[in-house]
Amino acid sequence: MRRLTVQRVLALTAAALVAVTPVVVRTQASAAEMSEGALCDTDTNQTFSLTARDGYISTPDGNSIYMWSYSSSKRGFQLPGPTLCVESGRPVTVILHNTLPEATSIVFPGQLGVKANGNPAQPQFDSGGSLTSLVQSAPATDGSVTYTFTAGSPGSYLYETGTDVDKQLQMGLYGALVVRPAGHPNQVNDRPDSAFANGKEYVYLLSEVDPDVHLAVERNQPVDVNSSKSRYFMINGRSMPDTLAPNNAPWLPGQPYGALVHIKPYDAVTNPLPATIHYLNAGSVNYPFHPHGSDERVINRDGHALQGPSGQDLSYLKYDLDVGPGQTLDVLMDWRDVEHWNATTNPIPTQIPAITDQLLVGPDTWFSESGYLGTKNAVPSNLTQNNECGEYYHIAHSHALEQATNYGAAFGGMMTVFRIDPPAGCVSQ
């Protein structure tokens, strides 16, 4: 059934804004600069000051949602919390300041020996023996607490609230922690076969929003999390098509992280290494994430390499990453030009119909009007052509398809796009 969907200017201009200079790890130090790929907060002492605060996010259908989230104490509100990138085996300090109207805290699932204010991190009980928090918290309004631990096994982890968890997690108190193998910042884990291409690292922090809960919290009304029904499904705090916008897009001030994968075809000589994606589920249900156009190799689960006791490779390929609540998966992915279609020497053996027989969807298209990578044909002037130079686009989305919507409207929600450029890149870049 055709129905109106939100048409927002798709952020393909992002491509033109990407820095050409290769960098191993982009850091938030160059804040406000638009970019692609994982955007890390790093610190030479691995000490991070986070503030739990409130703010608003926008959704592609025009809604504005009241959120609670962690942010760097040096910056304003953002969703999700900052991606903290640390090195395995070194101490990490996270100081949490709380400006929220109730106590909050951070648990670090997968990290061992966590301390809070120097004491072992422990569940908290009131005088009657009732559990009040999974871990020591920062008191309401202006409290703080300091957590310390030694960064564990290389891989990706959630960090998330341990207080009033049903409500506070729904409100947005979560972030990603990426632990890098010591001395090998371009590997996912300690195995050499986990190496990924320079700058081709992506964090997909998956979550959901029930706007009724958020409205109730904003209005200081009672919250019934048990009757909650999520309507928005997000990657890095954004829903499609906002997921395609670059990092730090100024029109999404509280949602700084994009989710556009941007690669070139595998080549044994010029592009031998895959990209890596860190999938983290900060929600309450499975998110079965289906990337089109390519399998992905799962090499880590919950921060541990998939290997046997003698280092046997137990990784596996998937075309759907069914990430469970609280789980993380680290994958390697590439796209290979298997058939080497060439209009002259190896033509695609079918004919593209005339454009009047194509039924393109919407007033714009990403299709190059060609099957050949690097070939772009003309479209009628009533269509906006987003395609830059004949690059390929594949979508990647939750296959629990109600999650691939913005409050029920299709081609939204937990969805993004993988862009594959011709081997030589786009001329405009």
Place this chain on the structure above:
Amino acid sequence: MTDNSVSRGPTRRSFLTGTAAAAGVVLGGRLLTTSTVMAAPGRTAVVAKSSAAVTHPVKQVHLAGTDGWVGMPGDAPPDPPFFPDPLAPSPFNTYVFGFRDVTGMTSNLVAAQRGKAQISAPMMAFDEDDDIYLTLTNLGLAQRPDLFDGHTLHWHGFVNAIPLFDGVPELSLAVPIGRDLTYFYRPHDAGTYMYHCHFEDVEHVQMGMTGMVFVRPAQNRTPLHAGERYAYNDGDGSTAYDREFAFMITELWSAAHYRDAHIQVNDWTDYDPSFWLLNGRAYPDTTAPNGDPLSTAAGRLQYQPISSLIRCNAGDRVLLRMSNLGYQNHELTVDNIDLTVIAKDASLLKGRDGTTNYLTTNAVEVGPGESRDAIFVAPGPGEYLLYDRKYSYLDNGGGAGYGGMMTKIVVGAPGTYPAQTAANV
């Protein structure tokens, strides 16, 4: 970047006319065993791959997308106004969209299938390195002439796909009503996949445009033991099987189907299914025989032609191919039989260094968009159940008794059932 003056090889029309005589075999819309034809003149049929030459047999399939009516179990309790749908012609009760296999049909017969969709879609089986020409015709929606929905074919899981043949209309193109489009696939990776329409995917997938497709391995051409067939290129015979059965796992939300028939809009985030299906049928329909959508013999199940009944002989190695195009996780289990999961998502469970990582279990979880291949060795003669361990999915529309995602495994004494000629027979 290349400019737009390139030639595109033979035209679609010349291709279709040049091979029109070599049509595939229609097997009652249940399983497509496509015919092999010689490569059309002027097209390279042998391509160098590694050091050895690989041949590419040409397979042709013609599918049509349209709407229609099917029958959920008749004793399911009414759910007014959604179920049974008051618009449904007897003996049916549920509005669907779906694909039909129209390979080899005359154009008049193809056009006559408008409004006669089936669920699940025709099962398709190919060999590695086949050259597959799959023509999709959009017949439109008989019940909803107000809509101008396109259709597409998305081969879910096809590795290293190009957008032109990936079926996502927002990133390439769709087939408008009254038109057709030929997709080309040359699969290099054996395994269990699925296909579905990706036009307004949340709706068209739920409405029934979902089916199984699987690719048989090159290892079948050079078997380790004469006559053996394999699920994957395993190198050690560990995926050999005697019989195979494939299961398209979906749910059916009656309210959404009703709203589509009655020109109403659906909020998909309210998703709340009524029926849980294997190959488009709920138990006990799952155990009814295979049918033919061109025949009225099966009554209410005319447009649900695919049986899920598993019949085998004691000692047979039985391959189960399971793909989930519902929106919920499912956990298929069998009592008294061990299942060995050999592959997930069309990838053999072996590491890059060859380490085998199969899983022996009694319960196989399959998430939305995922597939699993599992093999069991048939025990002694008797009846066994294959069912979703999520017991709340074992009823029909909330009614009493057993229903939903369940079927039977019937094991006979050795020699009871002849060699299998196709999947799900």
